[in-house]
Amino acid sequence: MARTVWGSTVGKKTVMAVSGLIMLLYLVVHMIGNLKIFFGAGEFNHYAHWLRTLGEPFMHYEWTLWLVRVVLVIAVVAHAVSAYQLSRRDIRARPSKYVHSKPRASYATRTMRWGGIILGLFIVWHILDLTTGTVHSGFQPGHPYQNVVDTFSTWYGNVIYIVAMLALGLHVRHGFWSAAQTLGVGSRARDRALKTVANVLALLLTAGFIAVPVGVMTGVVS
Amino acid sequence: MKLTLRVWRQKNAGAEGAMSTYEVDDISPDMSFLEMLDVLNEQLILSGEDPVAFDHDCREGICGACSLVINGDAHGPERTTTCQLHMRSFKDGDTIDIEPWRASAFPVVKDLVVDRSSFDRIIQAGGYITAPTGSAPEAHATPVPKPDADFAFEHAECIGCGACVAACPNGAAMLFTSAKINHLNVLPQGAPERETRVLDMVAQMDEEGFGGCTLAGECATACPKGIPLMSITSMNKEWLRATRRASKR
Ligand code: HEM
Ligand code: SF4
Ligand code: FES
Numbered sequence: 035m036a037r038t039v040w041g042s043t044v045g046k047k048t049v050m051a052v053s054g055l056i057m058l059l060y061l062v063v064h065m066i067g068n069l070k071i072f073f074g075a076g077e078f079n080h081y082a083h084w085l086r087t088l089g090e091p092f093m094h095y096e097w098t099l100w101l102v103r104v105v106l107v108i109a110v111v112a113h114a115v116s117a118y119q120l121s122r123r124d125i126r127a128r129p130s131k132y133v134h135s136k137p138r139a140s141y142a143t144r145t146m147r148w149g150g151i152i153l154g155l156f157i158v159w160h161i162l163d164l165t166t167g168t169v170h171s172g173f174q175p176g177h178p179y180q181n182v183v184d185t186f187s188t189w190y191g192n193v194i195y196i197v198a199m200l201a202l203g204l205h206v207r208h209g210f211w212s213a214a215q216t217l218g219v220g221s222r223a224r225d226r227a228l229k230t231v232a233n234v235l236a237l238l239l240t241a242g243f244i245a246v247p248v249g250v251m252t253g254v255v256s
Numbered sequence: 257m258k259l260t261l262r263v264w265r266q267k268n269a270g271a272e273g274a275m276s277t278y279e280v281d282d283i284s285p286d287m288s289f290l291e292m293l294d295v296l297n298e299q300l301i302l303s304g305e306d307p308v309a310f311d312h313d314c315r316e317g318i319c320g321a322c323s324l325v326i327n328g329d330a331h332g333p334e335r336t337t338t339c340q341l342h343m344r345s346f347k348d349g350d351t352i353d354i355e356p357w358r359a360s361a362f363p364v365v366k367d368l369v370v371d372r373s374s375f376d377r378i379i380q381a382g383g384y385i386t387a388p389t390g391s392a393p394e395a396h397a398t399p400v401p402k403p404d405a406d407f408a409f410e411h412a413e414c415i416g417c418g419a420c421v422a423a424c425p426n427g428a429a430m431l432f433t434s435a436k437i438n439h440l441n442v443l444p445q446g447a448p449e450r451e452t453r454v455l456d457m458v459a460q461m462d463e464e465g466f467g468g469c470t471l472a473g474e475c476a477t478a479c480p481k482g483i484p485l486m487s488i489t490s491m492n493k494e495w496l497r498a499t500r501r502a503s504k505r
Contacts, residue, residue, distance in 0.1 A: 035500075035502070035503035038455070038502070038503075039499065041462075042459065042462060042495075043428075043458075043469070044458055044468075044469075044492055045494045045495075046468070046491075047468060047469065047494065057272075116424055119467045123427070123467055123468055123469035124426035124468055124470070125467075126465070127360050127361065127426055127427035127466055127467030128358060128359055128424070128425060128467060130358050131358070132325055132355055133264075133355060134325075134327050134353035134357060135328050138477075139472040139473065143472050143473075144472075146470065187350075208471070212471045214489075215471055215488065215489040216469075216471075216492055217493075218490070218492040218493065218494075218495075218496055218497075219493075220486060220489040222484070222486055248421070250367070253451075
């Protein structure tokens with residue numbers, strides 16, 4: 035079965051849909067968690083610490099967190115590799131353009147590939163910035179509140195983050211609805227509802243994530 | 257009407273092609289697009305030039321032979337086949353760009369003619385039912401629920417023209433393949449081969465070098481028969497079902 039799935043365009047698209055939905059679920063939870071920054075350093079840092087103790091006493095300290103990380107890495111890699119392979123195939127299947135051509139599909143649809151690349155680069159930067167602190171001068175392990183305020187006190191921190199979140203909104207807008215079609219759960223009766231959910235999810239994610247840098251920029255969070 | 261035509265000319269499959277410009281005059285708005293090309297070809301023959309090669313057969317919108325990307329739209333500006341497109345859809349003095357279907361699985365044979373035998377091979381992979389043929393069976397021998405019959409008919413309308421592939425930014429044949437699969441898979445006559453049909457036809461579609469689906473929706477917009485985009489969703493569902501079942505055997 036794994037061979038059939040990975041060897042088929044329809045199967046590889048299924049891998050994209052499932053991995054995309056896993057990441058999407060994570061992002062919704064992540065976005066809600068981030069909003070705790072508006073309730074002060076104590077609450078935010080406590081939440082960050084709680085993430086590490088999640089599942090105790092069954093799980094050891096940080097086990098749950100690492101489990102989530104492993105699942106996410108698998109999802110990101112599966113998603114990106116299928117996206118790359120399918121895109122290569124699509125370009126090969128349509129080598130010559132029409133002399134008379136016009137852009138057609140919606141902006142969100144046309145920007146899935148570039149938007150995906152932006153998101154991929156963002157994920158790397160974001161981890162090096164706020165998880166490991168590799169690219170973050172003055173990073174303080176165990177003080178996430180201060181680190182977040184730090185990042186959004188630089189112009190480039192804000193620009194990178196906000197651009198990536200706009201790209202995320204567009205990606206989710208087409209992606210969520212697409213995934214429903216790929217998994218065969220779309221139908222004419224459900225189409226309006228699916229498109230609405232896609233738009234609402236995209237808007238909430240983008241607005242929710244961008245609220246944090248805006249909060250720091252306007253001094254609401256400091 | 258007086259028109260300027262810019263037509264893709266290519267001597268044969270191996271040759272380099274290019275757009276050539278021609279003028280045609282005295283075109284009636286009641287002519288079909290293909291009749292307009294007939295006028296151009298008469299003109300070319302009289303002046304000793306090679307006429308423009310293009311595919312056509314029934315000229316009544318049912319065979320799927322005619323093709324042509326007209327001003328960037330597969331089958332032109334109206335939702336119909338090129339043979340059913342009339343010159344009243346254009347204005348006097350217009351410049352019209354005419355190109356062949358573009359996809360690596362549809363190589364150009366000459367000028368505007370492409371080789372669509374990749375579609376035939378997708379059909380050969382499973383677009384049929386295995387049943388003894390002969391005189392038509394009694395229509396009520398196998399009851400079909402009305403919604404299933406409607407669904408089957410909607411998909412049976414596909415004439416295999418390939419406009420969906422031509423319009424797709426990925427050169428994908430998902431709409432054609434899904435129309436053929438859904439048409440048979442929903443009917444009791446198609447049930448015995450329900451799983452092998454979808455698995456084999458999708459595998460052949462990939463084998464032919466068509467692209468994958470990104471749900472851009474261009475295919476369904478171009479389809480002269482109104483095969484809906486959701487047809488692809490139904491095929492994906494059938495494919496996933498068949499894959500799960502095959503893994504249990
Ligand atoms: C590593 C970075 C990423 C890359 C390179 C990438 C790329 C792509 C591409 C090329 C597509 C297919 C586009 C199309 O069908 O037109 C796609 C679809 C999708 N992406 Fe991403 N993406 C990335 C990150 C994400 C993230 C973070 C999410 C989570 C929200 C996500 C969710 C989705 C979903 C749900 C789909 C739809 C799958 C389907 O059509 O069945 N992607 N992605
Ligand atoms: S699905 Fe529509 S566009 Fe595609 S081959 Fe069939 S009739 Fe032509
Ligand atoms: S020539 Fe038969 S459909 Fe156009």
